[in-house]
Every structure is written in structure tokens, then in C-alpha cells.
Amino acid sequence: MKASERKSLFDRNWYFYRGDVRNAESPVYNDSAWRKVDLPHDWSIEPLENQEPDKVVGPFSRESVGGFATGQTVGGKGWYRKTFIISPEDAGKRHELYFEGIYNQSEIWINGQKAYYNVYGYTSFRVDITPYCKPAGEKNIIAVKVINEGKNSRWYTGSGIYRHVWMIRTSPSYIEDWGTFISTNSIDKEQAVVILNTTIVNGDTEEGEYTVNINLTSPRGKVVSTTNSTVKMTSGNKHEIPFTITVKKPRLWSTDTPELYIANISLWKNKEKKDELSIPFGIRTIHFSTGKGFELNGVPMKLKGGCVHHDNGLLGSAAFDRAEERKIQLLKQNGFNAVRTSHNPMSESFMSACDRLGMLVIDEAFDQWKIKKNPEDYHLYFNEWSARDIRSLVLRDRNHPSVIMWSIGNEIRERISDNGLKIAEDLKKEILKHDNTRPVTAGVNKYWDKDRKNMLSLEKAFRHLDVAGYNYMWRFYEEDHAKYPERIMYSSESVANEASQNWDKVEKLPYVIGDFIWTAIDYLGESGLGNSIEVDPEENVHQFMGWPWFNGWCGDIDLLGVKKLNPTIVIFYGTTER
Incomplete structure (x- = not known):
């Protein structure tokens, strides 16, 4: 089975209903009156139906629960349905649905059976639907229920299946998609040592001998290394196979030369190819120290960074490939070499664009832990879901050469408490199970006493961080x-x-490695941030704005991609020009 046949886009021809209906998960439900949509899809950026005939309002509304925080937009409930038929040549294969992101809580139903439930709208997740599918030639019904209710965010989120969906078909024995980790052990002028660990699963009904072949392809398309390993596995067993691979005269990944190799991994049993997977990666090293700061491939580099939210302005949160790539192009064109994903995992398209175009990434997981910032936000699910959500983030993104740090949170409410200290330790331990090559960080801000007269110590907030993120504390x-x-x-x-x-x-x-501006690009939500009301000739007060403000205005670049320029003074990194 070729790699191109293994994974296919599953975005087209979904049926969508905005609102809640009974029995929409049932295979016999009649969805003929529903609207046909292609993914990615965000219903919060669409017009709202009005009770008056032939009138629509929105997508902005005074009735928005999130108000200025979410840009006056409306969430609610929605349903998606899609049919598919397993072809005769795919009979007996394992079928998996891969959802890159659904905001917010989602239920996945296959032929009337609930196959999965997800709570964090930014987590990518996989569902093995094989047990729920009908035999080849018969119609299968997928139904997805999405709930985005209550005040659950401090910025615009969007609603629905706003990122890609993929269908993955493999033999019962296969290479686990997030089970391969590729890292650079060492580099010099003559060679690089690459460590590759890949996980295979024996889904056959009997014990067997499996061979994994690895060949690495250079950025110019030339095979530069081949190796293999054989292992005997019992039925239902999973096995991780390590490889140490030498690459002669490596082309290094950097922000100026984002060279990408491809690891082609194939799984064989009795001379029959069972599965094949191709993974882009970069050969590069990172190092952090107080003496030299951040080093990429042994060269000191200052991070000229920007914080970015996940929306695409007038497109809402829909993660169209070109829109995600355009963001990184705009940032590169305006002098940025690093981004902080504020404050959640981004789309795969965004991450791939960072690899291809040469943009460093601080990959952030959460905006809150157990203590809420909004009544219905992620704090409701943190205890049960945080370990698996941060695991999903690390497993998905650890092969991206652009990622240089994992961030476990932003301005966490319990950051200086003993409870917060334990949570930070646990999250870091979970990361280290799957990647010990990158430091752990977080965005930390000041903490005041209850009278807001004295700033309290942040030592506990920083104790488990390898690199300390200071929010608005350069002094x-x-x-x-x-x-x-x-x-x-x-x-x-x-x-x-x-x-x-x-x-x-x-x-x-030297121990201060960079600066991340809030924000690099304007975004929906936190409406009016960056605008000023003059209350005194000597002072401007910056605050959020109510209706009819929809977007934050604090970015270096506006929603259309235009660089903002002050007519009097322009500030660049390291220089001031009049």
C-alpha cells in the first residue's frame, strides 16, 4: 500500500445543521434539508438566522455570551453528518478518522454508535472507527455533535469542525501515526547523527516477524541513508524500534535555510508491505544557556518573536492551508523569526508552514489549569483531560524542527500556590515521557497580594520551568x-x-533570549485592545471595548495583513528611526 493511498482528506460534502436536533446521530435520520458544507468550517463567522422572515443578522450579536472577549460572536450547538462506503479493495483494513480540531466539546457517532468524545477544542485526536463500520459496499453514517456554549474563552474561538478531517486506512498491522520520533543527536561539518524511534502494531491474529525499513531522503530528493530492523511480535502487541542513523554532509534546518528531509518508513511481513509512512523533519540542534542564550546549530540567536492567536480574521477560525501559510509569510516579511502560539495548539497547516518557511515556535498548551478564567472554560475538564491533551500536543508536534519549546500555560491563576507547583511538575513529567530534547516554559505574569499593594514572589511559578517566560516584566x-x-x-x-x-x-x-510582542497580528476577540481613550494629555488608558467593537487592535499587522506604521516614529528590533 503506497503512502499516498494511506491518508486522504475527508473535508468534502458534509451536511450541517446549526442548532440541536433529536436523534441526529441515528443512521435513519433524514438530513436532506441540511446545508452542504466543506471543511474547514466555522459557523460563528456566518450570519445568524433571525426569527423575522427573510432577515439575517450577524455574525456579530449583542446577545453574545462572550461579549467583547469573543468579539460579540455566538456559539451554540451544531451537527455534521457524512456518508462513506468502504470499497472492496479496502475490505479488512483498519479505518481511522483524524480530526485536527473541533471547537468545542464534540461527540463522534458512527452508524448510531458513540465512538469518541473530546472536550478541548484545540486538541487534535484520532478515532479508530473500524469496529463501528459496516462491511465493504454498505453505507456508513458519521455524525458529529459540537457544543460551544457558555462563556469559555477570553478571545474568539470559532465553532464547529474548523480544521481538516482525514481518513486513514491501514492494514491491521501498521505504523502508529504519532509513534515515530526523530531528533538530532549531534552535528558537525561532515555528518549528523539522527535518532529515530518508530512504533509498530501487530494487529494480525497470530505472532509474526516484522521488518521495518527506513530510508532518508534529502531536501534535494536524494536517498542519503537506509537501514532496517526485524522484530518478532505476538498478536495485539505494540513495539518501539530504535534506529541511530548517520547522514553525511547534512543540510541543516534554520530560519534562513529551512531544509527538510523526509523519513520514509515501511513495515513488512513475509516480503509483503503492510504499511508505509513518510515524515518530514529537519536536522538541527538547539541549546539554551545563561552565557550564550539561545543557540540554533551552535550559533547564538535572539528571538524576534510575536504572539499569535489561531483565527484568520474575516475567515474566522477556519484553518485554510493558504491562510495559515500567509500568516507565517507576513511575519517573516516583517522581521519576525519566532512565534508563540497563544494560548493553545495550532493547526497542522500552521505548524508545517513554520517548518517550510523557517519560523521558530513556542508551542503552548493551555490558558488555564484548575482555576477558571471564565465559568465554562477548560478548568472544568483539566483534572481528567490535561495529561492526554498535552500528550496529544507533544506526540503530534515533536517532529517539527520549528518547535523549540513546550509551554505548559499562560498567566495561570494558581501559579504561585503549592497546587500550581504540583501541576507544573506533572505536566512537565508528561512532556518528558515523549520528548526530552526541548525545554519547558510558560508565560508568567506578576502576582499581587489581595490589596494589590505588594507583588508576591514568583519563585514557585518558575521552579519547574527550564526557560522562564516573563509577561510584561522586563524591568x-x-x-x-x-x-x-x-x-x-x-x-x-x-x-x-x-x-x-x-x-x-x-x-x-545574554541570559535574556528574546521578546514576543503582544501581538504580532490583530485577531478577533478581546475587542478594542490596543485602542486608547484619552483621559489626560499625559496618559492613554488602554482597555477592552464593548459593542460594536469586534477585534483586538494591538497587532503589529492588521487583519488584512497590512503593517501598521506610526507617522512619527517606527520602532524596529534594536533600533529607533525617525
């Missing part, structure tokens, strides 16, 4: 360095009117 770098000389720091968020002060510190202090 404390030198003071904290004197107390904690081994702490590596960076500005995980900064405001535009302090860009010069932030960058002066980055250039001056």
Missing part, C-alpha cells in the same frame, strides 16, 4: 538574575510602546 530581569543566576529568561509578552526597552534588554543581557 525585573537584572534583579531576578542576581537572585537566580542560572535562570534563562525571555519576554513572553510585551506591549508595543515598550518595544525599545524590551529589545535593549535582550541585546544587553
